[in-house]
Amino acid sequence: MAIIDVRKLRKEFNGLVAVDDISFSVGKGEIFGLLGPNGAGKTTIISVLATILKPTECEAKVCGYDVCSEPYDIRGCIGIVFQDPSLDEKLTARENLDFHARMYGMSSKKREDKIEEVLEMVSLQDRADSLVETFSGGMRRRLEIARGLMHYPKVLFLDEPTLGLDPQTRHVIWKYIVELKKKYGVTVILTTHYMEEADKLCDRIAIMDNGKIIALDTPEELKNSLGGDLIVLKGKDVQKLKSKLKKFATKIREFNSSLSLSVKDAEKSLPKIMRAVGGDKIDSIKMQKPTLDDVFLHYTGRRIREEKADKMSKFRARRMARMRR
């Protein structure tokens, strides 16, 4: 049963098409990933589904309610962690959580228990009564995630939830997201720039570019769609290697000074390839199962990793700008 049903969703900003007639549906209890470069339209989709942005074309249902005509019903059934900062810095961590719990109508007993629980999960117990303005960027992010989990929403939107977190905290958050799904059947829509995160967590992933979904499947199927395993060679004369090796690969691509070949079975192909290369010089050869990174490269012609560093610095700069004010 679909808990989110999007049909031909469209959003334009003064003529700029941010989301271009997108359709997809998400089943109950599914963890659904939106993956794409900056400006692909991920945040716009989430904002529309969370009813904080009006779409140009309204054909989307969340929890069975229409995003344009029944926003109030949707708000009661969803939770969201925004991409941009959204805490009250003049309140303490505990007060931020308490505010949230009250706005969602939680009883006082439930509120207290749940606040302790989520604070512990993001390891902020000992800073619970400090003002948020004294928190680091990572601590703020952890608090925002804790807040999104406060009330048990049926659908949880996480817009780049672990951006800027250290690996340890990221793992704790991942564990909690999986637990949410298993224990409470929460449906999660997540955007991320971390391939590992998408691969590990998501049941299905939609790869987006320029406001369109260009591939949508399970991580396994997406990787298989590249036509098997990958063999990556580095050599002096890539062009020559390419012409020699074409016949062994289902797909062949050049990337900087290396060549990546998609093959059915890497173990069996490797000796044949070595023989075919013959006397030509190769610097290194590597065999790997395809990663989502490769899938991303295949569909968009870009590596998402290149943008990650850039993204991080943008994120930091934004937080810093806020703090200086």
Place this chain on the structure above:
Amino acid sequence: MTFQAIYTLWLRELKRFWRAKSRIVGILAQSFFFLAIVGFGLNNIVEISGTSYTTFMAPGIVCMTIMFSSIFAGVSVLWDKQFGFLKEILVAPVSRLSIMLGKALGGATTSILQGLLVLFVVTAFGMVPFSIFGLTIALVIMVITSVTFVSMGLAIASKMDDPHGFQLIMNFLVMPMFMLSGAFFPIENLPAPLMFFVSIDPLTYAVDGMRSVLLGVSTYPLALSLGVLSVFCLTMLAIGACFFNRIT
């Protein structure tokens, strides 16, 4: 409309108010600055309707404190927007009307607290005679005035994207309303064109009503001032709620 949400928003305003001590000090200092320098400066030269100038001015200063702090409280939504917290509020399963009312009541409460402090001081210094009845009606006027101006602030903030235009509001709306309200001088002798602006300024009725209950002198009958002020209040609340409803 949910009571808990309104209470939650109200509570937040109070907590923030209590923590922003420098802002409170600033607004109170401004009030006492006017009273001390302008009031005492003119005290020996000017006498109006048989009362000393500081006494004449005191009710106006209380109203000024209420107006400034109320407008500021309403416009503070812009800072919520700037810091992203408004999204957190707007995505909650709470009607826009409750959000607007929670913000308005919170802002009104904090500005009434400031107004009461100024009123307490001017009464303690004997600039205004002490009377339980007078002070009670004064409190009623303060409540209506603050709800009017918080709603006005909220309505303005709903139409703006960031706090940069705040200075503009101060210069072209708040200051003229303050100057024309008769807080500093009797309005009876003003030329007719100015009188028009005076009569559409809600603060005029607040100041006049306040002067009526505290000093027993006024331009309009108390019932008229209270009536007009209440109409302004309900109108501003409606406009504020309507504008706020369309905020995204």
